[in-house]
Amino acid sequence: MTTSSITSAPHNPGTQEWIFSIGNQFAVQGEFLRSEEIHSGHINATYRVAYRQADGTEQRYIFQAINRNVFKDPYAVMANVESVTRHINERVLRLKKDLGGQTLSLFPARTGSSWVEDEQGSIWRCYNHIEGCVTYDIIENTRQAYQAAHAFGSFQALVSDLEAHSMTETIPDFHHTRKRFARLMDVAATNPRGRLDSVREEFDFIRSREALTGILLDLVEAGKIPIRVTHNDTKINNVMIDASSDEAVCVIDLDTVMPGLALYDFGDLVRSATSPAAEDETDLSKVEMQMPMFEALVEGYLAAAGSFINDTEIEYLAHSGKLMALEVGIRFLTDHLEGDVYFKTHRPDHNLDRCRTQLKLVERIEEQESEMNAFVHKVRRGGN
Ligand code: GN1
Numbered sequence: 001m002t003t004s005s006i007t008s009a010p011h012n013p014g015t016q017e018w019i020f021s022i023g024n025q026f027a028v029q030g031e032f033l034r035s036e037e038i039h040s041g042h043i044n045a046t047y048r049v050a051y052r053q054a055d056g057t058e059q060r061y062i063f064q065a066i067n068r069n070v071f072k073d074p075y076a077v078m079a080n081v082e083s084v085t086r087h088i089n090e091r092v093l094r095l096k097k098d099l100g101g102q103t104l105s106l107f108p109a110r111t112g113s114s115w116v117e118d119e120q121g122s123i124w125r126c127y128n129h130i131e132g133c134v135t136y137d138i139i140e141n142t143r144q145a146y147q148a149a150h151a152f153g154s155f156q157a158l159v160s161d162l163e164a165h166s167m168t169e170t171i172p173d174f175h176h177t178r179k180r181f182a183r184l185m186d187v188a189a190t191n192p193r194g195r196l197d198s199v200r201e202e203f204d205f206i207r208s209r210e211a212l213t214g215i216l217l218d219l220v221e222a223g224k225i226p227i228r229v230t231h232n233d234t235k236i237n238n239v240m241i242d243a244s245s246d247e248a249v250c251v252i253d254l255d256t257v258m259p260g261l262a263l264y265d266f267g268d269l270v271r272s273a274t275s276p277a278a279e280d281e282t283d284l285s286k287v288e289m290q291m292p293m294f295e296a297l298v299e300g301y302l303a304a305a306g307s308f309i310n311d312t313e314i315e316y317l318a319h320s321g322k323l324m325a326l327e328v329g330i331r332f333l334t335d336h337l338e339g340d341v342y343f344k345t346h347r348p349d350h351n352l353d354r355c356r357t358q359l360k361l362v363e364r365i366e367e368q369e370s371e372m373n374a375f376v377h378k379v380r381r382g383g384n
């Protein structure tokens with residue numbers, strides 16, 4: 001089992017003091033007990049922080065510093081997160097919808113704003129800690145797959161009445177795969193770290209699939225699929241799953257909630273949940289697109305989102321998995337060529353290893369795409 005929430009480790013005392021001083025600026029109650037870094041996610045720095053309450057119980061929070069290299073306008077990120085958490089919490093209350101009783105909420109700073117800025121210019125926010133849950137980097141069974149897809153479908157449903165243009169596009173063209181491809185070509189042309197020769201195979205693989213990068217964009221252009229408010233980072237470890245019941249409780253990591261395509265969300269689930277191999281696995285023979293996981297994702301997603309997504313979106317569900325694996329493969333390779341400036345890396349060639357698993361997954365999806373499409377059609381017709 002790979003759970004990111006238990007791979008956390010206590011960090012050095014210097015940081016404890018730092019976190020303590022950040023905590024003092026938020027309206028959190030109680031006596032500071034400890035903090036530990038959560039080594040999950042490739043972008044932000046995340047800490048779980050515990051406070052002792054007057055009655056002796058412990059209250060935990062998540063403190064997170066926004067990566068300003070990735071999010072150039074962290075204030076706009078916070079405005080988006082504020083509006084989406086407020087909206088969801090209001091709707092959940094109104095609909096009395098059972099989301100396991102826990103949703104993500106921001107705890108305000110003592111100034112009343114939703115964030116604090118530290119001396120180094122980092123923007124911090126404080127969330128409630130979702131209790132009794134784990135996150136999975138690799139899911140273990142189809143029930144978890146169904147639940148995760150249902151949770152992201154429910155999330156899209158909950159924000160479906162938010163005006164897409166009321167949200168700032170905090171990372172412009174985030175999932176514009178054609179532009180991601182063009183950027184890789186540009187970086188390869190300048191080859192800033194001299195790494196291109198050693199990645200010819202991966203580069204050529206991507207180049208030969210250029211035509212895939214524009215398919216969804218053309219459908220948007222043709223008015224066949226709509227821009228919606230979407231999550232945009234539906235990696236499987238961004239859903240909190242109840243440790244005892246395997247039920248999804250809520251989705252987290254709301255920084256990229258902005259206008260997007262429902263298919264980007266579904267596709268990212270396919271790429272992160274159907275393979276039993278880690279995203280940075282070096283034994284590529286372990287990379288698979290497991291049909292039963294895909295089937296559970298389709299069923300879970302359609303059970304929550306089937307009422308509002310259109311026929312064209314449904315038709316491209318399998319394609320979206322291949323596209324998102326290709327897109328993040330392009331992004332990992334670009335970062336490798338640039339010298340690892342975007343994603344956090346923990347070893348040499350880490351981004352290259354990540355790229356390779358994603359390209360292998362593209363291949364695995366290509367091998368099974370007609371079977372995947374056949375399953376989607378069967379579900380759409382209401383068969384079983
Ligand atoms: C990043 O932070 P994390 O790990 O949830 C990235 C996603 C990628 C993912 C690949 C803002 O997400 O787009 O799909 O890594 N987030 C951003 O694992 O770039």
Ligand code: MG
Pocket residue numbers: 041042043233253255
């Ligand atoms: Mg993220």
